[in-house]
Amino acid sequence: MTLFNRTAGGLTLALVAAGLVGCQSGPRIEPAPPTMLGASLDEMNRTQELNAEAAKYVVYQHEFEPNFVDSKGEKNAWKLNDYGEDHLKQIAANLLRGDELPVVVERSQTSPKPGTEYQYPLHYNDELDEKRRRCVVAALTAMGVTDAESRVVVAPSFSEGLTSGEAAAAYQRGMSYGGGYGGGYGGGGFGGGGGFGGGFGGGGGFF
Structure with a gap:
């Protein structure tokens, strides 16, 4: 056996031994399983x-x-x-x-x-x-x-x-849809009886 072969064989044994020693360092830590797609979004929606x-x-x-x-x-x-x-x-x-x-x-x-x-x-x-x-x-x-x-x-x-600017813009949008929130958004879906309050306190629009 040549010097080269003896050296290569010794190096191989050393690597195998090092691998065996490394295997004795402890159990492998498995990564956490991935969450289902959309799980975080569902939690946010529930909140x-x-x-x-x-x-x-x-x-x-x-x-x-x-x-x-x-x-x-x-x-x-x-x-x-x-x-x-x-x-x-x-x-x-x-x-x-x-x-x-x-x-x-x-x-x-x-x-x-x-x-x-x-x-x-x-x-x-x-x-x-x-x-x-x-x-x-x-x-x-x-x-x-x-x-x-x-x-x-x-x-x-x-x-x-709303800020004053936001309120003014909301009012203008409501007027452009037909006479305010009560009449503009479906005659009862959002405004109910002809205004903001009709929908919030009225027959089921808010609740």
């Missing part, structure tokens, strides 16, 4: 659906109106307007059916702040929010929701409002 369901239980500022109860015309109490009443009836029906979502009274941001120079009506008002919360609690209790006191809370609305 959005849950958030959308919760948003149906927000009673917004524009669903209230002042209830003048004294001769001076002061706003000593608040009540739901027609759209707010329709909306709350639907909320009560869903709660009595077994839904377990909280009812949120949108935190107001429309009050002047004493001591400010111009008294702009853009500040929070805890007293006003509590009056509106009690109004909602009383209405739900009257409709058979026994845990209304603990279920109704004051908080910011889940969805953000």
Whole structure:
């Protein structure tokens, strides 16, 4: 056997031995199985659906109106307007059916702040929010929701409002489709009875 053959044979044995030693280092770690195509998207869609369901239980500022109860015309109490009443009836029906979502009274941001120079009506008002919360609690209790006191809370609305530019553009789009959202989007699908409120609080468009 030549020197070359002996050297090659020794190198081969060394490589085999090294491979055997490497095999003794531990079990092979298998990679995680790939997720099904679209699994992440499905999870995101489910989260959005849950958030959308919760948003149906927000009673917004524009669903209230002042209830003048004294001769001076002061706003000593608040009540739901027609759209707010329709909306709350639907909320009560869903709660009595077994839904377990909280009812949120949108935190107001429309009050002047004493001591400010111009008294702009853009500040929070805890007293006003509590009056509106009690109004909602009383209405739900009257409709058979026994845990209304603990279920109704004051908080910011889940969805953000439109800016002035966005609102103007939305109004123009609605007018171009035939007289506003109520008449333009199918006569009841989005706007229902002739406006924004008809769809949100009306007979099934929002819920």
